[in-house]
Amino acid sequence: MSRQRADSQGSMGPDDEVMPYSDDETDDELEPSFEGEAEEPPGVEHPPVEARSEIGWRVKANDRPYHHLPEFQKKVFLCFKKSRYSGNAIKTYKYNVFTFLPLNLYEQFKRAANLYFLALLILQIIPDISTLPWYTTLIPLVVVLAITAIKDLVDDLARHRMDKEINNRKCEVLLDGRFQESKWMDIQVGDVVRLKKNDFIPADILLLSSSNPNSLCYVETCEEPNNRLDKFTGTMRWQGEQYPLDLDNMLLRGCKIRNTEECHGLVIFAGADTKIMRNGGKTRFKRTKIDELMNYMVYTIFVLLLLVSAGLGIGTSFWYQDIGSKSWYLYDGKNQDATYRGFLSFWGYIIVLNTMVPISLYVSVEVIRLGQSKFINWDLQMYFADKDTPAKARTTTLNEQLGQIEYIFSDKTGTLTQNIMQFKKCTIAGHSYDCCRAAPVDWGWNRYADRKFQFMDNALVARVRSKKDKDASEFFKLLSLCHTVMVEHKDGDLVYQAASPDEGALVTAARNFGYVFLSRTQDTITIKEMDHETTYKMLALLDFNSDRKRMSIILKFPDGRIRLYCKGADTVIYERLAPNSKHKETTQTALDIFANETLRTLCLCYKDISAEEYEAWSRKHKEAQVTMVNRESALDQVYEEIEKNLMLIGATAIEDKLQDGVPETIAKLAKADIKIWVLTGDKKETAENIGYSCSLLTDDMKIHYGEDPTSSRPGKKKPAEPFFTEPGKNALIITGGWLVSSRSIDFVNMACECEAVICCRVTPKQKANVVSLVKKYKKAVTLSIGDGANDVNMIKTADIGVGISGQEGMQAVMSSDYAFAQFRYLQRLLLVHGRWSYIRMCKFLRYFFFKNFAFTLVHFWYSFFSGYSSQIAFEDWFITLYNLCYSSLPVLLVGLLDQDLNDKLSLKFPKLYLPGQQGSLFNYKNFFVSLFHGIFVSLIIFFIPYGAFLQTMGQDGEAPSDYQSFAVVTATSLIFTVNLQISLDTSFWTFVNCFAVLGSIAIYFGIMFDFHSGGIHVIFPSVFTFTGVASNALRQPYLWLTIILTVGISLLPVICIQFLHKTIWPSVGDKVQRNRRKYEMELEEEERKKAPPAFERGRRSRRSAYAFSHSRGYADLISSGRSIRRRPQARGIFILNNAGVLLCQAVLWSGS
DSSP states (O other), X not given: OXXXXXXXXXXXXXXXXXXXXXOOOOGGGSOOOOTTSOOOOTTOOOOOGGGSOOOSXXXXXXXXXXXXXXXXXXXXXXXXXXXSSOOXXXXXXXXXXXXXXXHHHHHHTTSHHHHHHHHHHHHHTOTTTOSSOTHHHHHHHHHHHHHHHHHHHHHHHHHHHHHHHHHTOEEEEEETTEEEEEEGGGOOTTOEEEEETTOBOOSXXXXXXXXXXXXXXXXXXXXXXXXXXXXXXXXXXXXXXXXXXXXXXXXXXXXXXXXXXXXXXXXEEOGGGSHHHHTTSOOOOOOOHHHHHHHHHHHHHHHHHHHHHHHHHHHHHHHHHHTGGGXXXXXXXOOOOHHHHHHHHHHHHHHHTGGGSOTTHHHHHHHHHHHHHHHHHTOGGGOBGGGTBOOEEOOSSOGGGGGGOOXXXXXXXXXXXXXXXXXXXXXXXXXXXXXXXXXOOOXXXXXXXXXXXXXXXXXXXXXXXXXXXXXXXXXXXXXXXXXXXXXXXXXXEEEEEOSSHHHHHHHHHHHHTTEEEEEEOSSEEEEEETTEEEEEEEEEEEOOOTTTOEEEEEEEOTTXXXXXXXXXXXXXXHTTBOTTOSOHHHHHHHHHHHHHTTOEEEEEEEEEEOHHHHHHHHHHHHHXXXXXXXXXXXXXXXXXXXXXXXXXXEEEEEEEEEOTTHHHHHHHHHHXXXXXXXXXXXXXXXXXXXXXXXXXXXXXXEEEOSSOTTTTSSSOOOTTSOSOOSSSEEEEEEEHHHHTSSOHHHHHHHHHTSSEEEEESOOHHHHHHHHXXXXXXXXXXXXXXXXXXXXXXXXXXXXXXXXXXXXXXXXXXXXXXXXXXXXXXHHHIIIIIIHHHHHHHHHHHHHHXXXXXXXXXXXXXXXXXXXXXXXXXXXXXXXXXXXXXXXXXXXXXXXXXXXXXXXXXXXXOGGGGHHHHHTOSSSHHHHHHHHHHHHHHHHHHHHHHHHHHTTOOOTTSOOOOSHHHHXXXXXXXXHHHHHHHHHHHOSSOOHHHHHHHHHHHHHHHHHHHHHTSHHHHHHSTTTOOXXXXXXXXXXXHHHHHHHHHHHHHHHHHHHHHHHHHHHTSOOHHHHHHHTHHHHHHHHHHHHHHOOOOOOOTTOOOOOOOHHHHOOOOSHHHHHTSSSSOOOSSSOOOOOOOSTTOXXXXXXXXXXX
């Protein structure tokens, strides 16, 4: 009646496309679990409900009214109360028909930019302030709000459909003494449900079964509903007995039943109280550096707007006092003094110059990011065909940050390696055996042998088969008994389901050497020892966890002996060996050799226990199992008492091969000046060899180990003094113990001076701490990559988290920002997509700010000739449509499609990545360059037409020097200038880009001639006042010459500066572009010469310390007596995968 972890395929897991899932809280952020609030001593009868002390959660089976008693009510508003037990219906949507419009508008106006433009709109309604029609702000604001609202609506409709589909799923519920079909939404806490094969689990349920479905049972837990997927603590009382409950007894909502025909469960948490829904809360929002810069620049623009408006308002006061008040023809009938007019003018200019703060900036940025994310998803070169796994951008907000990574923190097992384990070598009683001999072993003598298993040392097989070597027999007997592997018999073959690939490899090795694990129940384990079958009684199973780094099993032999077998990391095993244990030195030597060959090592040992010692220990063990306060800690203390004075047998060595392309990827990323740190559980010797094998360490590096390099220096190191004074490359290899030192700043400074860092013997928490330290002290952009649950904290802590969908489930992927199947795809993600995204976003922002400055500041120059009257320089409809229609599409396409070099050249020249790390393409310097560029262009666009219009005569004798003709000429000059400017900034031309530039200009002329036509003026005479202006002005050759001159002078300096930069001060990208054809031909030649990749046997392989990386096994499942395949009246096995790593095998039986 429990479930366990596994990483096997076909297991049960939440489908994140179907079920809402998020696990964005680290351990420090998780909600309190309220453990230890109350505890009832064993054997105490339940008093009436009213008399009980308040505890965290009570559940009574088959009694719905019980959960609606007054003591289980909570106040929701005033005197209104409802049950504290949630119904099972879920609601992940945000809006309904009535709330969508008000709630969505409320959320959008919480954004400062939208609120700012709403305030401007209100100001424009005041006649004394505004000279600009209200629709010039309303239309852009409505468009921006509408685009965002449509996006939110589409997302919410998808959530509505998902909720409806889930809530209307069917499930069998025990009602009125029989099982009836019911919708998920109608299930309540305390219901007993019947689940069948391939059913989704409707709630968090306790797995149970009973011959009498109407019998009652109380489930009592000190745990309120919370979001801890890895934790549950409770106690079940049944017929006067007390049973411990933990997560191994729970089936979590969203999982799917596999390989079992039928099971029953009691609903503990329903609906919003389930752990998967509790994990659907707010995701920790990550911001990019460009986001932060962009926000600061918008604030800067707003300050400039206030200063300019204030200056022009003061100008209004002085002008009116000196000129306006004395000019009779300017009298407006308003008795307002100069100061008050200046005050009104200040607000008027806030409105006129409001386009300095770009209203469409944030929407445009989101569109670009969405497109870039789609390009990552669609990249076939990041698609892993073997597992049908494409790359996936799980966020749309971080793409440009991929082009700015300075530090990569990588897990090893499953990330750099394949996490496919093979038993290669071992040492038994001081004698080492390996697979480097000539002929492979013939397993024909063993009908249970796995034919895929290869071993080359026939001497070991001969010694085991002779039955004369007691140590060799004990070695493989331990491997066949001390584990948490599940076995299934399929078509006459044995299929092992293991909690980790290491454990499966060890049990398979024992199987091939004649010690075959056949079956197990909750209290026995049966193996075949060469030619006879033996059943051992299992007294206790002491499972792995990240702190213990070992597991043990206590068995009673058929002859009555009691023995403990233990396997674990050498560091923890050697501390617990008996003084008279043999072969410690020779085994340690062998371990060092294995580590140098980068093999994953594990020590094996045993201990004989007397019956009296076991009985005393067993009593303590049972007490610890049912404690409600710090149960895991209590169990660990009890385990410590029995796991001492052990006798060493030997050690195993397992190979874990590198993934394809890892050395090349690491070498290429290092050339891009990205520093790579590997965080692993390996021994120091193993870690060093791993570094060399994957090209993280090179022969020209000087390796520094965990010793503090400042220990030999007297006094304190000066802050500016480097740790490594000698020239050359440095690399650092340290252990996890170094990381708990209080001198964290020294560690960071020292490590960051190195080209490569390997942290060995580190725990998952220490991995996250390393990332935090670098972020804190170096303010660097970090990326973490991993494949397992132990990498989740590290992935979440980094600026960007990458999950690899490998052998260890999906938790890393579900917590990541980007996911793919192979480490080698990281170089393409960063050097291609990351670099392109960064360049595109920087170009977009620089141009966006420029075009808005060039447009808005024309009003500023015009104010000097209009008496500071807040008069606009352009037609009001031009102001309305400038950012929406006339200049938006070309820059949007540059942000989506532009690339200075293709993907192959981006990979060939990693140094192209450096500008992103340095932030050189978008910073305050670039911002002010865009500002001054906009000031210059606005000057040209205003003053050249202004000069041309002075004392001008047209061909027909008419003077085209009126205000409306001037507005048309300046607007036309501006449209040509900004569209040709983006053409100069475009590196990668496509038909779409060309169409966008020409189309924007065509749209401008089309709309302008329509709005200036007589027909539309007749319909809306007060709205369209520029009747006939365009056709009259633009038929004058003189004005066309003025437009050409204006555009030419605006663009000429840009052309000259770009020419000088590319010829005199070329960047790395400019140099590659100049020789692009040559490099492309070289790449084509290399591809032609490249032979088809061959399978490489005997390749140098990488491994790590098994006990440091191994997840918790199936001990509680096996020893609980509720979960093993038996021969009672009803039985079944089911496998489930919660977040990809949970496996459960359960039995249903009659009676209690």
